[in-house]
Amino acid sequence: MPVDANNETMTQIGIVGAGAGGAAATFVLDEALPDADVTVLEKSGGLCGRAATRRHEEVTYDYGANYVKDDDERVVELLTEQLDSDGLVDIPEPIYTFDEEGVVAPGREADDRKWTYRQGLTQIAKRLFGRTEATVHRRTRVESLRREDGTWSAVDTDGTEWGPFDVLVMNPPAPQTAALLQGADWESPVKEPLVEAVGSVEYRSIWTAVLGYEFELDVPYYGLVNPGKDHEVGWISREECKPGHVPDGESLLVVQASGPWSSAHYDDDPAENVAALADHAADIIDDGRLRSPAWSDHQGWRYALPEEGVETGPLDSAEQEGLYCLGDWVTGEARVHAALANGLDVGERIVNSA
Ligand SMILES: Cc1cc2nc3c(=O)[nH]c(=O)nc-3n(C[C@H](O)[C@H](O)[C@H](O)COP(=O)(O)OP(=O)(O)OC[C@H]3O[C@@H](n4cnc5c(N)ncnc54)[C@H](O)[C@@H]3O)c2cc1C
Known part of the structure; x- marks a missing residue:
């Protein structure tokens, strides 16, 4: 010893x-x-x-957890005072919702802070x-x-x-x-x-597609969530709203499938899953260009979220x-x-x- x-x-x-x-x-x-x-x-x-981060050329993206909230005082103190807070950035744009039909509306109660780092969440x-x-x-x-x-x-x-x-x-x-x-x-x-x-302890699986585009999107939100859990997509967000993640002139969507869709398609051909989720993103955001990403990445999270x-x-x-x-x-x-x-x-x- x-x-x-x-x-x-x-x-x-x-x-x-x-x-x-x-x-x-x-x-x-x-x-x-x-x-x-x-x-x-x-x-x-x-x-x-x-809370995972990858890089693709000049792009940095969080492909697991999207951001960290300021819901716990000790964690806030840890991130803002005890640890070096250089590069800790807040996502200013709001989160909107979409329903079963994919219709987008403003309105999810705002999280006070949606933090990540310029270099991504793995910095924590x-x-x-x-x-x-x-x-x-x-x-x-x-x-x-x-x-x-x-x-x-x-x-x-x-x-x-x-x-x-x-x-x-x-x-x-x-x-x-x-x-x-x-x-x-x-x-x-x-x-x-x-x-x-x-x-x-039961878990929900999430299958994530990361979709890169060589153009900018003109929409007022950072993220879109399906609160009714009645769509095949659960969440879409725009990494370009995170300072330092995406160069000007590009966009990067993180599309997380719902729990049931993720479990049903977990072992399917990833290219087919990416294409299906890109189609959903195009329909929900109402922009046909999103069906054809310039590049993509994906990740299956078998044990994504504990249910209890x-x-x-x-x-x-x-x-x-x-x-x-x-x-x-x-x-x-x-x-x-x-x-x-x-x-x-x-x-x-x-x-x-x-
Ligand atoms: C797709 C997705 C989206 C999410 N979105 C958000 C969000 O927006 N905001 C939010 O706050 N949270 C979000 N979460 C949840 C958040 O990521 C987790 O709650 C948090 O990261 C859990 O941290 P942890 O330390 O408990 O476990 P983990 O991050 O799971 O860490 C466990 C570690 O153990 C390692 N390990 C496992 N088995 C072994 C072994 N046999 N030997 C050695 N090492 C092993 C793993 O590799 C891992 O590094 C999301 C999660 C996913 C998957």
């Missing part, structure tokens, strides 16, 4: 998943427990999970981890977990063993966390109720054994600010129990 400069044993903390929640917890732990050693294992090549996790001494291992997918002699260890898909950890934090969406816990080599009365509670929060009793019991779960599914609010707030909370609970 590693020791610090005074030859004291350091608390070893393992975090599975570098989403917004995992990043916020790491930030708290690193600040409050300078003697702890925090190791983050992330399966993908990027940080910030479903990049800036949080950047303030810590934590080691973040990307492209490291945890495949199994073990509890032995009061500590946790994890094995990734390459067979590398990580740990032992005094505390293990689980950030993946509930179904992925449940699968890892189900297979864990862990003998405890806590395990079964925990697996059952985590495994029963987890039953918390079994999570509290697991904390007695050094196992903490965090993320939007723990709060029941499928939002970046909720995942961040939960990460801050769980980080503080770990600090208080250390």
Whole structure:
């Protein structure tokens, strides 16, 4: 076990998943427990999970979460005061609605702030981890977990063993966390109720098409939402309303299909899905040019949005054994600010129990 400069044993903390929640917890732990050693294992090549950003030539686009709201005071303080706020930008244009027939109308109650960064939403996790001494291992997918002699260890898909950890934090969406816990080599009365509670959180899938155009759109809104959930499209937004994302003279639509459409077409030919969603966008925005994007991208989000929060009793019991779960599914609010707030909370609970 590693020791610090005074030859004291350091608390070893393992975090599975570098989403917004995992990043916020790491930030708290690193600040409050300078003697702890925090190791983050992330399966993908990027940080910030479903708050995801890609680039195409001069274009930057958020293809998962669209923006972060200012609904939680601590998260506002985190983003505007504690972290470097350079490049944090607000989307000024409003969100309109469309109905079952695709008819657009003004009128969704405005979010006070719709924040992203000029470089995209992944900046949240990049800036949080950047303030810590934590080691973040990307492209490291945890495949199994073990509890032995009061500590946790994890094995990734390459067979590398990580740990032992005094505390293990689980950030993946509930179904992925449940699968890892189900297979864990862990003998405890806590395990079964925990697996059952985590495994029963239902999710909505979202299939996203990203459509690039070499012309500008003249419409008064940033986003269009279908509040009745009765259209095959759930959401359309314009990345050009985000400062720094799209060069002048171009447009970029992010089109998210409804839950039922996404589930039904999840494994279909992506080119056909993109074409179908471009047609819908053209009809809803009432501009035939939108049927033929100059370029496109797409992403299927199988576990896009938890439909509810987890039953918390079994999570509290697991904390007695050094196992903490965090993320939007723990709060029941499928939002970046909720995942961040939960990460801050769980980080503080770990600090208080250390
Ligand atoms: C299409 C879409 C649109 C959305 N729109 C909005 C929006 O406009 N506003 C908003 O606030 N929210 C929105 N959300 C929700 C928001 O993205 C999430 O609530 C938030 O990002 C969840 O963060 P998290 O830390 O809980 O989990 P995640 O972001 O899911 O992070 C979990 C991390 O764990 C990693 N992981 C999983 N399994 C393993 C494993 N075995 N080993 C290692 N790592 C693993 C994942 O790769 C991921 O990085 C949207 C989500 C989607 C998909």
